[in-house]
Amino acid sequence: MGIKGLTDRKLPSFPQIGVLRKGDVKPNEKQPGKDLTYFRFDSDDAEAQRAFSDVYGSEPRSIRVFLPFPTVAENFDAWQEAWVAGGLQHRCDGQTCVRWLKSDGKYSDVPKPCPGGCKPAGRLKVIIPELRRLAYVMVLTTSIHDILNITDHLEALELARGDLRGIPMILRRYPEEISTPSGNNGARARREKWLIAIEAAPQWVDLQIAAQQHAALPMPAPLALPAPEIMEVNTETGEIVDAEASYEPPAIDPRKALVGELQLIVGKAVGLGLDTGLNGRTPRDMSDDEIRQALTTITAMVNAEYAAIEVAA
Numbered sequence: 001m002g003i004k005g006l007t008d009r010k011l012p013s014f015p016q017i018g019v020l021r022k023g024d025v026k027p028n029e030k031q032p033g034k035d036l037t038y039f040r041f042d043s044d045d046a047e048a049q050r051a052f053s054d055v056y057g058s059e060p061r062s063i064r065v066f067l068p069f070p071t072v073a074e075n076f077d078a079w080q081e082a083w084v085a086g087g088l089q090h091r092c093d094g095q096t097c098v099r100w101l102k103s104d105g106k107y108s109d110v111p112k113p114c115p116g117g118c119k120p121a122g123r124l125k126v127i128i129p130e131l132r133r134l135a136y137v138m139v140l141t142t143s144i145h146d147i148l149n150i151t152d153h154l155e156a157l158e159l160a161r162g163d164l165r166g167i168p169m170i171l172r173r174y175p176e177e178i179s180t181p182s183g184n185n186g187a188r189a190r191r192e193k194w195l196i197a198i199e200a201a202p203q204w205v206d207l208q209i210a211a212q213q214h215a216a217l218p219m220p221a222p223l224a225l226p227a228p229e230i231m232e233v234n235t236e237t238g239e240i241v242d243a244e245a246s247y248e249p250p251a252i253d254p255r256k257a258l259v260g261e262l263q264l265i266v267g268k269a270v271g272l273g274l275d276t277g278l279n280g281r282t283p284r285d286m287s288d289d290e291i292r293q294a295l296t297t298i299t300a301m302v303n304a305e306y307a308a309i310e311v312a313a
Contacts, residue, residue, distance in 0.1 A: 014068055014127075017135035018043030018052070022143075022173075022196070029085055037194045038173055039063060041137075048131050055130040062172040064201070064273050065126035067164045068136050072154045075125050075164060078147045080118040092118060122147040124198070126171060129273045139171065139196070145178055146196040153198055168201040168270045202280065203270050207263050210282045214259075258291045259283040265298050272305045274298075 021040045024033035038059040043049045056063060067075045079098070082089040088107075090100035092114040102108050124139040131137075141147065158164055173194045182189040200208075262283055269276050276298050283291060 015135045016138055017045055017048050017131065017133055018137045020063070020126075020137055020139045020171075022141060022194070035194065037061065037175070039171075048133065051131050052128065062170055063128060064130070065128055065169050065171045065198070066166065066271075067154075067169065068125055068127050070163045070165055072151065072158050072164070076122065076150055076154060078120065078122045078151065080114070081121040082118040090115065090118065120144050120147055122150065124150055129271070141196055143193070143195060145176075145193070149195060149197050157200060166271070168204050169198055170201055171196070171198050201270060203266065203276060203278065206278075206280060206282050207266060210284055211263070213284070255288060258288060258295070262291050262295055265295060265302060268302050269298050272302065274301050274305060
């Protein structure tokens with residue numbers, strides 16, 4: 001049973017364990033920190049901070065992540081917001097406020113026109129598998145370029161897959177020259193900025209392409225069935241008198257079975273953040289013996305990782 005106004009206020013969600021920021025620590029309340037070329041992980045959880053640093057160090061430019069929810073809307077929020085030292089003043093879609101601070105210090109969700117003075121704010125929820133916690137990390141950005149990149153990439157994945165959960169992804173920083181205000185009578189200049197991108201991990205993409213190529217192969221023409229044989233039936237016992245023909249089950253393609261096993265174990269390995277050692281090769285590029293060897297090696301790696309997880313738990 002739920003408690004009105006307490007447990008029924010929002011949708012189910014995982015706890016937040018940390019934040020990934022693009023900028024350095026603020027020198028003061030009025031001045032933002034300088035833009036960095038890498039992610040800065042910030043967490044009050046000492047164990048999470050230590051686990052992140054052990055894997056990625058202090059200046060990571062790419063991080064392996066998963067998304068906790070099925071859709072783009074559940075994983076990524078993007079609004080226009082106005083903040084002061086005391087907190088949020090209003091949140092809007094650029095035209096209409098969806099939350100705003102009233103004169104009595106309480107928030108209202110009654111729609112009203114945007115008063116202006118707001119800036120873009122994007123918040124992406126990700127799970128970092130190396131932390132080994134079912135808790136999300138919030139990725140923050142105020143760049144319209146980041147917001148467009150993240151939205152476009154995730155919407156394309158959701159359209160192709162239907163569910164964003166379980167897809168191994170790479171969250172990364174990359175340099176790009178973009179048009180920015182120069183401060184001279186409204187003029188603009190191109191400057192290098194380190195933006196955010198998120199995309200499916202290469203090994204997962206390789207498997208998806210191989211699966212799509214296999215699915216796109218033309219189906220063989222159906223074979224004509226032979227005329228049925230007329231058999232006599234013993235009316236007393238119900239037995240078939242003439243039963244020379246026997247049913248044989250269709251043969252299973254051994255290579256297709258091998259490929260299926262390899263795709264399954266590679267998917268598990270990628271989900272655990274392991275290096276499969278395939279180096280971009282797909283089953284199409286491998287012989288049957290190479291597939292069997294890869295199956296043996298990767299299965300051993302996955303089993304060892306599962307055993308380590310059980311020991312740690």
